[in-house]
Amino acid sequence: MNLTIVKVGGKVVENLDSLNSLLSQFSKIAGHKMLVHGGGRSATELAERLGIESKMIDGRRITDEETLKVVTMVYGGLVNKNIVAGLQSLGLDAIGLTGADMNIMLSVKRPVKDDGIDYGFVGDVKSVNSSVLVKLMGNDFVPVLAPLTHDGKGHILNTNADTIAGEAAKALTFDYNVRLVYCFEKKGVLMDEADDNSVIKFLNRDLYEEYKTKGIITKGMIPKLENAFQAIAAGVKEVIITSAENLNDGEGTTIR
Numbered sequence: 153m154n155l156t157i158v159k160v161g162g163k164v165v166e167n168l169d170s171l172n173s174l175l176s177q178f179s180k181i182a183g184h185k186m187l188v189h190g191g192g193r194s195a196t197e198l199a200e201r202l203g204i205e206s207k208m209i210d211g212r213r214i215t216d217e218e219t220l221k222v223v224t225m226v227y228g229g230l231v232n233k234n235i236v237a238g239l240q241s242l243g244l245d246a247i248g249l250t251g252a253d254m255n256i257m258l259s260v261k262r263p264v265k266d267d268g269i270d271y272g273f274v275g276d277v278k279s280v281n282s283s284v285l286v287k288l289m290g291n292d293f294v295p296v297l298a299p300l301t302h303d304g305k306g307h308i309l310n311t312n313a314d315t316i317a318g319e320a321a322k323a324l325t326f327d328y329n330v331r332l333v334y335c336f337e338k339k340g341v342l343m344d345e346a347d348d349n350s351v352i353k354f355l356n357r358d359l360y361e362e363y364k365t366k367g368i369i370t371k372g373m374i375p376k377l378e379n380a381f382q383a384i385a386a387g388v389k390e391v392i393i394t395s396a397e398n399l400n401d402g403e404g405t406t407i408r
Contacts, residue, residue, distance in 0.1 A: 154183035155289070155328035159317035161190030162336040164396045165231055172238060174335065174396040179242040181400065184289045184328065186320065187239075187246075188297045190313040191231035195223045211372045215272040215310040223310050227298040235296050246294045251275075251301030252308060254284045257316065259301035259309050275301040275309025277316070280323035318379035325387035332383055334376055334393045340405035341377070341393055343368060355407050357381055380407045 158178055164170045178187060192213065196206045199222045207214040215223065232248040239246035251257030259275030288295055297320065299313035314334065321332040340351035343363075352363070360377055363369040369377065380391040384407060394404025 153328050154331070155185065155324060156181050156183065156331045156333065157186045157188065157317055157321050157324075158333045158335055158399070159188040159190075159313055160335045160396065161192070161313055163193070164335065164337060165189050165191050165235070166193045170337075170396055171235070174399065175235065175238045175242060177396070177399040179239065179244055186285070186289070186295045186297065187235065188299070188313055188317040188320065189227075189231055189235055190299055191227050194231055195219075195226040198222055198226055209269055209271075212271060212274075212312070213310065214270075215274050217273070220273045220308065220310060224300060224308055227310075228300050228308075232296060232298045239294060239296065244294045245292060246296050247288060248296045248298065250298045250308070251277075251311065251316070255281050255302075255304075256284055256297070257281070257301040257311070257319065258304050259311055261303060261307075261309060273307070273309055275303065275311040277301060277311065277319045280319050282320075282323040282327065285320065285324065286327050312375075314376050314379045318383045321383050321388045322386035330383075330388045332380070332388050332391045333399065334380070334391070335396050335399055336393075337395060339395045339398060339403065341369065341373060351403070352405050355405055377407070384408065 160174055164174055199206050204218050228250050236246045236248040257277055258279045260278050262271050262274045262276050264270045285295055297316055299311050299316055301309050301311040321330045324330050339348055343350040343352055383391055391407040392404050398404055
């Protein structure tokens with residue numbers, strides 16, 4: 153059986169037109185499917201309105217107690233339920249979930265780094281209860297996962313959406329032929345960041361290391377690709393990085 157896991161983030165989930173276009177294409181994917189979403193810009197916007205400062209290090213959010221309340225409301229509520237409602241309107245039986253629901257994803261609070269950086273209430277995934285997801289999809293439900301997990305002790309943890317998609321994909325390779333798609337506003341991994349058409353069509357580990365050394369692949373694309381290669385090593389058949397517009401046409405960067 154085939155399973156496509158689509159992770160969507162960036163401006164796509166914040167703009168209603170681009171989100172509706174993405175959901176329309178997602179609804180047409182054959183076989184079992186699952187959607188994982190981010191929503192960082194919406195969280196930052198709400199935090200500002202509430203007078204809560206958003207602190208970031210290397211693109212990663214520092215999640216203190218007040219920020220945790222905001223991301224839980226935005227990711228598990230506003231963004232998640234808007235996506236679920238959009239999918240329902242397209243005839244899909246979508247169910248919005250966090251990692252705490254049915255113990256889908258158990259995490260451990262990230263320890264303070266050797267350099268003293270404390271990310272706060274951020275979770276590193278420890279285990280995935282894939283049997284619950286298999287059961288849901290076996291009954292034709294479409295899981296929509298928010299980037300929140302739990303520690304098994306009653307605490308919600310903010311967790312990177314790329315990581316959640318990757319960990320879900322790895323866990324489900326025992327039950328499905330898994331295809332993982334990272335979908336954002338660019339057409340793929342770019343050779344030249346200023347040229348949206350300079351898409352690198354194919355990447356393996358050697359090419360990735362070469363482009364990283366040359367400074368072609370930098371910043372937030374590095375952890376995204378690390379997640380991709382870990383997924384491939386764990387048995388995921390294919391990882392694609394592409395834009396919302398090109399979700400179903402085979403364009404983008406393919407990692408095998």
